[in-house]
Amino acid sequence: xxxxxxxxxVLAKRPVGRPDPSDFRLExxxxxxxxxxxxxxxxxxxxxxxxxxxxMSDAKSYAEPVAIGATMVGGTVARVVxxxxxxxxxxxxxxSYSGWQRYAISDGSDLRRLDPKLPPTTAxxxxxxxxxxxxxxxxxxxxxxxxxxxxxxxxxxPVGSAVGQIARIKGARAVGIAGGADKCRLLREHFGFDxxxxxxxxxxxxxxxxxxxxxxxxxxENVGGKVWDAVLPLLNExxxxxxxxxxxxxxxxxxxxxxxxxxAVMYAVLSRSLTLRGFIQREFVAEQFPSFLRDMGGxxxxxxxxxxxxxxxxxxxxxxALIGLLEGANLGKLIVRL
Numbered sequence: 398x399x400x401x402x403x404x405x406x407v408l409a410k411r412p413v414g415r416p417d418p419s420d421f422r423l424e425x426x427x428x429x430x431x432x433x434x435x436x437x438x439x440x441x442x443x444x445x446x447x448x449x450x451x452x453m454s455d456a457k458s459y460a461e462p463v464a465i466g467a468t469m470v471g472g473t474v475a476r477v478v479x480x481x482x483x484x485x486x487x488x489x490x491x492x493s494y495s496g497w498q499r500y501a502i503s504d505g506s507d508l509r510r511l512d513p514k515l516p517p518t519t520a521x522x523x524x525x526x527x528x529x530x531x532x533x534x535x536x537x538x539x540x541x542x543x544x545x546x547x548x549x550x551x552x553x554x555p556v557g558s559a560v561g562q563i564a565r566i567k568g569a570r571a572v573g574i575a576g577g578a579d580k581c582r583l584l585r586e587h588f589g590f591d592x593x594x595x596x597x598x599x600x601x602x603x604x605x606x607x608x609x610x611x612x613x614x615x616x617x618e619n620v621g622g623k624v625w626d627a628v629l630p631l632l633n634e635x636x637x638x639x640x641x642x643x644x645x646x647x648x649x650x651x652x653x654x655x656x657x658x659x660x661a662v663m664y665a666v667l668s669r670s671l672t673l674r675g676f677i678q679r680e681f682v683a684e685q686f687p688s689f690l691r692d693m694g695g696x697x698x699x700x701x702x703x704x705x706x707x708x709x710x711x712x713x714x715x716x717x718a719l720i721g722l723l724e725g726a727n728l729g730k731l732i733v734r735l
Contacts, residue, residue: 403428404712405498408463412453416723420453421469421716428500436482436508438475438493438501443712443733444521445471445719447642459677469497469715472526474517485510492520497715499735522555522730523704524693526678530641531559532689533681535617536567538639538674543568545614548605550596550624553580555704555730556641558588559693560617562702565589569615572608574624576725583728588703596620602627617641629662632671640675705729 402425409422431437452470455462463470473496477489482505485491492509495501511520522528541547547564551557552573561571561584572592573584584593592608594601605627612633618625621643632638665671696702707727709718715733722731 401428402426403498403500405468405496406712406715407466407468407497408453410465411455412450416450416453416716416720418716418720423713429502431479431481431502433481435502435504436477436485437479438473438491438495438503439478440473440475440493440495440499440501440735442474442518442521443471443497443715443735444473444525445709445715445722445731445733446527447723449719450723470494471496472521473501474511474520475501490517492525497712499712518706518708518730518732519697519704521732522706523559523697523702524690527555527730528559528693528704529682529686529689530678531556531563531617532693533678533685534639534641534676535560535563535615537681537685538672538676539564539615539617539637541567541569541615545569546572546609546611547615547617548572548574548609548613548628549617549619550574550628551619551642551725552590552593553583553588553705553728554619557617557619558584558704558729559702561590562588562696564615565591566696566701572605572613574605574620580728583705587705596624606631612636615639618643626658629665632665632669634669636669636671638671638673640673707731709733711735 405424407422407424410420412420451458452463473493475491475493475495477485477487480487484505490511490513492511493503494507511517541564547569549557549560552561553575561573564571571590573590574594574596575581575584576597581593581595584590594604598604609631613631614633614636616628616638618638618640619642707729712735
């Protein structure tokens with residue numbers, strides 16, 4: 398064990414709109430000791446993801462909110478430093494859901510042993526929850542076919558970048574939407590998208606229409622807001638829309654301003670026989686995770702799928718990094734190295 402003091406970041410208060418560093422609190426305590434059937438984990442890497450903003454709110458959702466004073470939730474790569482569990486030994490590297498802290502106790506039920514031959518951070522990104530979200534959502538709901546046009550928002554992130562690359566593997570044309578020239582260049586040069594568009598451009602809607610002359614067959618929704626407004630008129634008959642995230646709305650507070658768009662959306666759903674399907678990746682885990690590890694592992698090894706990681710050092714920097722993530726400041730999968 399490298400130290401005797403545990404550090405953790407707890408939710409100090411619920412944010413109103415954009416999170417503030419004061420919504421978090423860094424605490425210290427003694428390192429816990431494992432009981433019979435438990436292991437002590439030392440966290441090496443922490444994943445930061447957009448869903449964490451939802452867990453800071455007490456609004457009704459698919460998961461329980463983080464309680465005030467409780468450790469912020471999150472996926473982690475950890476090493477077993479003390480074991481009283483028959484299936485785990487000191488030194489084992491595991492994927493866990495230990496949250497924003499340096500040390501954690503586990504009974505083993507939430508652990509997955511990692512292949513030491515692979516970079517450990519891939520278990521938090523391309524070979525973990527974000528990669529599986531892209532794989533399961535696109536292939537189960539989007540069902541891209543050769544020659545079709547697939548559009549994905551937040552395309553430079555770990556989910557969006559995987560969506561575009563899997564779409565191309567399946568023979569579809571990939572159009573990525575991101576914020577800024579650097580991210581758009583990344584989509585074309587690193588991830589191999591056919592087209593990359595900057596949603597900040599004043600004529601973004603016109604650019605999207607020009608980039609999709611035959612309409613859009615699959616739109617992988619990560620953002621909402623004005624991106625959705627530009628996409629909706631271009632959706633073809635029988636288009637499929639996996640709804641993965643709405644990051645443009647996560648910091649919203651109160652009722653949205655402007656006209657009620659729901660009637661127009663519902664009319665489009667009816668008149669064009671659209672499929673809009675919200676999903677949380679965990680609903681597909683039992684059936685699809687083994688095939689995901691096989692397929693994605695092979696694609697990464699062959700170079701058909703590439704990934705990018707944005708690593709921030711220090712647990713104390715996790716709050717500001719998450720705030721930046723929600724505003725599009727990161728390039729690739731955001732990870733905190735403890």
